[in-house]
Amino acid sequence: MSTFVHIGLPKTATTSLQRNLFAQHPGVNHLGKPYQNEDFRALLKTIIACDEVMFEDVLARIKPCGHLLDSDKPTVISHERLSSDHDADRAVKARRLKAMFPDSRIILIVREQINCLESMYVQYLKGAPVKYPYCTFEEYLQAAWMRFHVDRDFGKEAYQKYMHVRVHNPLGRVHYKALLKSYLKHYAKDELLVLPFEQLKADPTFFLTKLSRFIGIDEETSVRLMTQQAPRQTRPSGIDIALKGSPLLLRLRGVASALLPQTAKKRLKAKLSRNISLDWPSTLSAKISDLYREPNRWLADEFSLPLMDLGYPI
Template sequence: MNMNKIFVHIGYPKSASTTLQKNVFEVHSEILNLGLFGTENIGKDTYNISNSNIYLNDSSLRNFYDTITSSHSIEYSKSNVLEQMQGIFKKYIMDCEGKKKATVFSHELLTSVNFSHPDIGLKATRIKEVFPNAKIIIVIRNQIDFLLSQYRDQPFDPRNFSCGRHVKPDKWIEIALKNDLPLLKSLKYNEVVKLYFELFSKDNVKVLHFEDLILDKHRFATDLSSFMNISLEETIDSLNKEKQNDGTTHYHNVFRRILRKYPIVFNISKNIPKNFLIPIKNTIERKMQRGRKARYSFNEFTIQTLKEYYKSSNVELNDLLDLKDYEY
C-alpha cells in the first residue's frame, strides 16, 4: 500500500480542527479528504453541511475511526483494522485521481481524552500500525487558553462532563488537578510530540500553532502548505473563510445549566415522540446559539498554578520546537 501521500491530522481539539476539516481539507483541490466532518459541535457552529463529504456518507470510514479512537485493547484487532483500511484504500485512493492528491485522515479524538480512549500513546501506536509512512499534523494551543475554551464548552464537573453539576472555572481546574485528570496531562505537549517524533521521525511530523492561525494566518498557511506540498494561495483563501466553530454562547450554557439542575425536563421529554421533539430541540438550540460568546476567565492563582504545572513540559517542548514566538 503506497502511503507516501498520506497525512494524518490528529488534533488537538479546541485548536481549529473544525476549521481545518471544513475550510481546508474538504475544499482544497489538491486534497482527498477522508477526515471527520463535524455536524454536532457544541459551539456556535455555522451548520455547514457537505452532502458530498465522504465521512458523512460512508459508515465504514466512520467505523474505522471509532475503532482506532475508542475501542479498548481487548476489543481491538489489528488485522481487522488493516482490513478496513485496505477497503478504504481500494475505494478512494487507488484510482488515478486519488493517487494525485494528498490524502488526509483527520480526527481530533486521536488526541482527545474526554470522549474517546484516554490513552493517547495507544492511539498513536495504532496510527503507526495502519499508516506506517504517514506524515503527521498536530496543532497545539497555549494550555491556559485551551482549558478556558474547553471549560466554555463543558462548564460541568470535569470528572463527568455528561451529567456532572455546573462548577465555576477555578473550581473546575481545582477538581481536575486534585484528581489528576487525563485532560490536564494530555496537554503536556512535549510527551505527545516526542512520541510522534519517535514513531514517524521528526521530518514527518509538523507541529502548527493555533496562535498563528489567529495572529499570523499567512505563516500558518505557509507551514501547512509546505509540509503537504499543496498550493499556498488556495490554502490562504480557504483559511480566510468564516470560522467554523466559534464556541458556545452565554445563553446556551445557561440553558444547559437549567437542564442539569432540573432533570425533570428530560423525563418529560421522554414521553414526547421523537419526530416531534427533535425539530423543537434543534430550534431551541439554534436560538440559544445566538448572542455573545460565553466569556470566562481564571483567577490569578489558578493561572499561576497552571503555569507551574506545565512549566517543565513547556521547557522541554521549547527544546524540541523553539517556542520563543509563543507564550507557552
C-alpha cells in the same frame, strides 16, 4: 502519494480545517471528518476508540480501505480525538496509526494551555446540564487537577466534592511534550509538523503556508478557502451561564419572557448576551502554569516554535 494524519488537538480550529480546508481543497484526497466513506469511518473509529484486547478482532470485521489511499493527491486523515484523552490510550493510538499507515506523517496543532483550558470549560458548559452536570470554572479546574495527579491522595472529602464534574484529564491533554514523545517513538522528528493555534489567528497566511508546504498542496488555495470563512463565536453569554447553573431560572425563563414588556426584554438580553470572561483562582493559575513551563521549553526548542512570544508559560 503521502498520507498525512491531522490528530488535533481539540479546540485548535480543527473543525474549520476539516470542513473548509481538507474537505474543500482540490489538491487533497480527503478522508476522516467529515466522512465520505463509511468503511474508512469504521476503521478510524476503531483506531480511536477500540479497547486494545478487542482491537484485532474488531479490525478483522472491517472492510479493507487501502484502495482509498491510492491517489495522485496527498491523503489527509483528520480527527481530533486521535490526540484526545478520550477512548483508547493516546500512546496506543500513535502506535496504531503507524502500523495502519506506515508512510504517514503527523500534523499537530497546539494551543496555549491556560487559554485552551478556558475553551474546554466553555465546551463543557455547552453540554450542561443535560449531557454533563453543571459546574463552576473553579470546580472544573480542581477536578482536573485531581485527575492529573492520580498518584496523590487528596482524601475522600475532596473527591466527593468534585465527583460531579465529568472530565477526563484536561491537564494531561495539553501536556504536549508527553504526547509528542509517544509519537517520536514511531515517527522521525521531520515527519511531525507542530503548529501553534495562535499563529493561525494572528497570521493565517503564514500558518497556512507552512501547513500547505508540509502536505504539498497549493498555498494560495489554502489561504483563500480558510480566510473566506466567517469566524465562529464560541463563548456562551452571561445569560447562558446563569440558566445552566440554576434549574429554577431555567424554568422561570418562559414565565419572565411572557411577563416582561418587549423593550425591557431587549435591554436585558443585550446586557446579558455579552460574552463571559472567566476568572482564574490565583493559586490554581500559578500552579497550572508551572506544570507546563519545562515541557513548553522542550517543545519550543525541539520544534523551533516561538512559544514565549505567543504567551505560553515558559
